[in-house]
Amino acid sequence: MSLTAVIHEQPAVPQPRQHGKPGGFLHRANVFTGLIGGIGLAVITYAVGSKLVPWGTQDADFQQVGLNALIFATLSAWVIGFMIGIGAFAGPIRWMLGHDLTHEDAEYMAGKGQGHMKYWKYTTDHKVVGMQYLIMALVLFALGGFFAMLIRTELGVTWKEVFDPNFYNSLIGTHGIVMIIAMIIVVAGPLGNFIMPLMIGARDMAFPRLNALSFWLLFAAVPPLAANLLLGGIRDGWTVYQPLGTQAPIGMLGYQVCIITFAFSTGIAGVNLITTIVTMRARGMTWNRVPIFVIGTLAAAIMGLVWFPMFQYSQILAASDRIIDTSFFIPQGGGSVWLYENLFWLLGHPEVYVIVIPVTGALLELMTVFLRKPLFSYKMAIAGFAGVVGISAVVWVHHMYMTGFAPSAGYPFMLSTELISIPFGFLVLVMLGTIWRGKVWTRLPMMAVYAMIWCKIVGGITGVYLSDVPVDQYMHGSMFVVAHFHFMLMGAGLFGAMGAIVYWFPKMTGRMFDERIGSIGFWTAFFAFQLTFMSMFVAGLQGMPRRVLQFDNAFNISNWVSTIGAYLIGAGMLIFLYAMITSWRHGKPATSNPWGAKTLDWQTQTPVPLENFPILPVVTSDPYGYGVPDPYLKVEEELARDDNETVGAR
Amino acid sequence: MSIDSQTPIDEPEVPTNRPEPTHRMKEWLSRPYVRRILLIFVILNIVIVPIAWLVVHFMELSGGPASSIMVELEKTVFVFTIVSAPLMAITASILIYSLLGWGRVTGEEPPMQESPAIRTNGIAVVAWVSATSLLATFLVIWGLMELATITSYAYGSTPANQQPNATKAIDVNVTGQQWLWTFEYPDQGKIESDVLVVPINTPLYFNVTSKDVVHNFWIVELGVKIDANPGAITNTGVTPDKLGTFNIRCAELCGLHHAYMETKIEVVTQDQFDSWLREQGGKRTI
Numbered sequence: 001m002s003l004t005a006v007i008h009e010q011p012a013v014p015q016p017r018q019h020g021k022p023g024g025f026l027h028r029a030n031v032f033t034g035l036i037g038g039i040g041l042a043v044i045t046y047a048v049g050s051k052l053v054p055w056g057t058q059d060a061d062f063q064q065v066g067l068n069a070l071i072f073a074t075l076s077a078w079v080i081g082f083m084i085g086i087g088a089f090a091g092p093i094r095w096m097l098g099h100d101l102t103h104e105d106a107e108y109m110a111g112k113g114q115g116h117m118k119y120w121k122y123t124t125d126h127k128v129v130g131m132q133y134l135i136m137a138l139v140l141f142a143l144g145g146f147f148a149m150l151i152r153t154e155l156g157v158t159w160k161e162v163f164d165p166n167f168y169n170s171l172i173g174t175h176g177i178v179m180i181i182a183m184i185i186v187v188a189g190p191l192g193n194f195i196m197p198l199m200i201g202a203r204d205m206a207f208p209r210l211n212a213l214s215f216w217l218l219f220a221a222v223p224p225l226a227a228n229l230l231l232g233g234i235r236d237g238w239t240v241y242q243p244l245g246t247q248a249p250i251g252m253l254g255y256q257v258c259i260i261t262f263a264f265s266t267g268i269a270g271v272n273l274i275t276t277i278v279t280m281r282a283r284g285m286t287w288n289r290v291p292i293f294v295i296g297t298l299a300a301a302i303m304g305l306v307w308f309p310m311f312q313y314s315q316i317l318a319a320s321d322r323i324i325d326t327s328f329f330i331p332q333g334g335g336s337v338w339l340y341e342n343l344f345w346l347l348g349h350p351e352v353y354v355i356v357i358p359v360t361g362a363l364l365e366l367m368t369v370f371l372r373k374p375l376f377s378y379k380m381a382i383a384g385f386a387g388v389v390g391i392s393a394v395v396w397v398h399h400m401y402m403t404g405f406a407p408s409a410g411y412p413f414m415l416s417t418e419l420i421s422i423p424f425g426f427l428v429l430v431m432l433g434t435i436w437r438g439k440v441w442t443r444l445p446m447m448a449v450y451a452m453i454w455c456k457i458v459g460g461i462t463g464v465y466l467s468d469v470p471v472d473q474y475m476h477g478s479m480f481v482v483a484h485f486h487f488m489l490m491g492a493g494l495f496g497a498m499g500a501i502v503y504w505f506p507k508m509t510g511r512m513f514d515e516r517i518g519s520i521g522f523w524t525a526f527f528a529f530q531l532t533f534m535s536m537f538v539a540g541l542q543g544m545p546r547r548v549l550q551f552d553n554a555f556n557i558s559n560w561v562s563t564i565g566a567y568l569i570g571a572g573m574l575i576f577l578y579a580m581i582t583s584w585r586h587g588k589p590a591t592s593n594p595w596g597a598k599t600l601d602w603q604t605q606t607p608v609p610l611e612n613f614p615i616l617p618v619v620t621s622d623p624y625g626y627g628v629p630d631p632y633l634k635v636e637e638e639l640a641r642d643d644n645e646t647v648g649a650r
Numbered sequence: 651m652s653i654d655s656q657t658p659i660d661e662p663e664v665p666t667n668r669p670e671p672t673h674r675m676k677e678w679l680s681r682p683y684v685r686r687i688l689l690i691f692v693i694l695n696i697v698i699v700p701i702a703w704l705v706v707h708f709m710e711l712s713g714g715p716a717s718s719i720m721v722e723l724e725k726t727v728f729v730f731t732i733v734s735a736p737l738m739a740i741t742a743s744i745l746i747y748s749l750l751g752w753g754r755v756t757g758e759e760p761p762m763q764e765s766p767a768i769r770t771n772g773i774a775v776v777a778w779v780s781a782t783s784l785l786a787t788f789l790v791i792w793g794l795m796e797l798a799t800i801t802s803y804a805y806g807s808t809p810a811n812q813q814p815n816a817t818k819a820i821d822v823n824v825t826g827q828q829w830l831w832t833f834e835y836p837d838q839g840k841i842e843s844d845v846l847v848v849p850i851n852t853p854l855y856f857n858v859t860s861k862d863v864v865h866n867f868w869i870v871e872l873g874v875k876i877d878a879n880p881g882a883i884t885n886t887g888v889t890p891d892k893l894g895t896f897n898i899r900c901a902e903l904c905g906l907h908h909a910y911m912e913t914k915i916e917v918v919t920q921d922q923f924d925s926w927l928r929e930q931g932g933k934r935t936i
Contacts, residue, residue, distance in 0.1 A: 235905070338882075376771075404886075429775065439755050440748055454742070467793075468792075471727055474709070542711050543712055545900065626765070
């Protein structure tokens with residue numbers, strides 16, 4: 001292999017003129033000015049809007065005329081005001097004023113010399129955005145987990161109603177959507193933003209400002225969702241089937257504003273991830289040398305980008321049914337409930353893979369390190385991801401077998417749904433093949449691999465039941481479904497994500513994760529999880545419908561077991577969180593490559609400097625050369641020092 | 651294309667006089683770890699397969715099956731559990747063995763021992779892909795056949811009232827509303843009831859709709875389930891073949907009191923049904 005020429009000296013490019021201090025308005029903007037802007041604009045909108053609204057009159061649905069429009073405008077004003085306040089529009093405005101972005105501006109926006117304040121600002125550095133996503137995901141998990149405890153309390157107390165039905169139904173809906181959002185961002189957010197650019201040897205994401213935009217849109221989307229509990233709740237589950245949604249109190253608008261905003265965030269993040277992976281890979285990183293986690297992120301970003309607009313569109317139409325009295329989904333006005341269900345599930349199913357695929361990629365990545373083995377059959381892993389992405393587009397009707405909207409749709413969609421188990425099987429094969437004959441380095445991230453494969457197999461097999469129309473005729477809408485998707489999303493998704501976060505924790509925080517305490521929490525939660533959801537399978541098989549707050553005495557025992565298990569999961573998660581926080585604050589300082597891994601993310605120093613690599617690396621082989629004396633990569637800096645020792649080898 | 655080009659071979663150099671495939675298979679099966687994994691696999695199968703009976707037992711706890719449809723559903727669940735068992739067992743046995751058999755490394759530092767660099771294995775890939783594809787194909791074919799079967803049990807290719815035995819079939823108009831079910835017998839003098847009373851061994855044909863939001867009409871022990879949609883009528887049917895009282899539940903979140911939207915189906919003899927109809931002021935079926 002011949003070395004390609006390295007240009008050390010770039011000819012000087014005339015810089016645009018610097019207007020004012022680097023960063024300009026962004027010096028003053030941070031999350032607090034964002035809150036002021038958001039709340040301020042919301043209050044103004046509410047005050048002005050309420051003068052325009054004809055109070056007192058009611059329309060046919062007994063909704064106050066104009067109230068929905070007013071609340072929708074107020075919540076949207078919060079989002080817009082927040083984005084103004086945090087400085088999201090500073091860039092476009094400067095550009096329109098003719099003030100080009102100078103290098104100093106860009107560095108200021110990436111957080112140079114701002115200390116911890118950069119985490120509270122519209123910072124473009126992918127590492128900052130990654131950390132922000134991580135904290136956001138943790139906050140959402142805490143919120144969703146707390147709701148889950150309340151739900152299980154209601155279901156465990158079988159002799160009376162603990163909560164009133166409106167609050168309980170709002171709880172299950174809010175728990176659902178909060179957890180869905182948290183799971184979507186927990187891997188693709190922190191790891192996709194922080195680790196992925198390092199892994200492909202890039203200095204940042206392709207669109208750093210869009211990166212900040214996607215995070216802060218997500219941040220702005222959450223308060224309207226949380227506000228729904230104060231505005232009367234959403235009481236319709238996270239699916240919010242219409243026309244039930246039109247009956248709900250104005251809290252529903254919080255859900256809709258959240259989803260509409262979150263879909264923008266996801267679309268922007270998706271574009272950014274895809275562009276980064278396609279165009280920003282280090283020299284020599286051909287498609288066959290791309291680490292598998294990057295492929296997983298790419299697959300998830302493609303699915304998110306394509307399918308999230310469906311969800312967004314369904315909520316825009318549903319909101320307009322409330323605000324301007326359209327009847328897209330109201331049968332009395334000629335609308336169709338089936339239209340809503342189709343639009344919703346067009347995202348609703350691929351979204352499961354948006355969650356599971358990056359987690360799978362992350363675990364495939366880390367298991368090679370802990371087994372000191374190359375990935376078994378890299379191409380099967382790619383084929384698995386590609387197959388899942390492709391087939392995921394044509395499976396959504398399996399959520400609607402029992403809706404009667406197309407009695408013959410069961411045949412083709414049963415076929416496609418069961419076919420998707422084949423590419424999923426490829427991924428299991430890759431995992432088992434990588435484990436085959438490997439000496440296991442028994443650290444917590446590797447243990448998460450075992451936990452994940454187990455949950456994936458249970459979730460996958462029960463998924464095959466549900467994909468079958470005759471079986472679904474019994475299981476649909478029962479607790480069996482709830483247990484199944486918790487095995488997929490929480491068992492495979494969350495436990496896998498915990499492993500991935502522990503693995504990259506040293507790189508992200510500069511400190512080692514306390515695995516002793518962390519393992520206690522992890523295994524408590526894992527075994528309690530089996531208890532909770534295995535007994536939920538039993539309740540489902542006995543015929544317990546989901547989303548109920550009272551039920552037949554026949555289901556008491558399995559629900560008591562489930563509730564005990566759920567509390568134990570909560571305890572385990574708290575222990576894990578405690579381990580995470582204490583290790584973050586005063587854990588053992590980490591070296592730059594504590595696991596002896598060969599991917600590029602571990603080859604740069606810890607903490608990662610502003611532009612990641614002093615000199616961009618050149619890749620000469622794939623990162624799975626374990627057991628092989630050959631080097632993975634040659635960093636030119638090393639070559640310049642005429643040091644033949646390669647970075648990849650220990 | 652050179653993932654493999656730099657890969658050392660973890661086995662000794664393959665001799666030029668390659669042994670027969672059967673011989674290699676025998677050699678592979680004679681390896682201690684393969685034998686132990688197969689042993690764990692067999693044991694796990696013995697543990698997992700009985701779950702199939704357990705699953706069906708749970709489905710029958712409330713008194714079913716009370717129709718030929720439900721019998722088919724239980725059969726499907728049973729078969730699916732049986733055929734999934736080997737897949738689950740092989741996965742679990744590899745996971746278990748890997749923690750016990752191939753050696754474990756502990757400690758803070760990355761292990762110095764590297765594992766064999768198995769990049770891929772054509773036979774394993776082909777075997778796995780064929781096995782899972784065959785399994786999936788079997789499940790699809792089974793599912794399609796069962797779907798055709800239960801569809802014909804439900805209402806055949808023509809509505810019940812146009813079939814030759816139309817005299818025996820009973821139409822029931824099912825209306826869901828927040829939060830109760832109403833059953834109307836249009837051919838028996840339009841009587842209405844909030845409990846579904848039906849004669850045994852008589853085909854029922856349901857016209858399901860809703861007055862307000864989406865409900866789901868679920869007769870648990872009869873394996874009947876169909877959404878009740880506002881502004882549309884969905885159809886399904888069943889022939890109950892067991893006397894008794896069974897559960898009807900709403901299986902789609904329909905608002906505040908969704909949990910309480912349940913009623914009973916009473917499967918009675920023809921005589922009891924006729925007298926019930928007279929009590930209600932309806933007319934005899936036959």
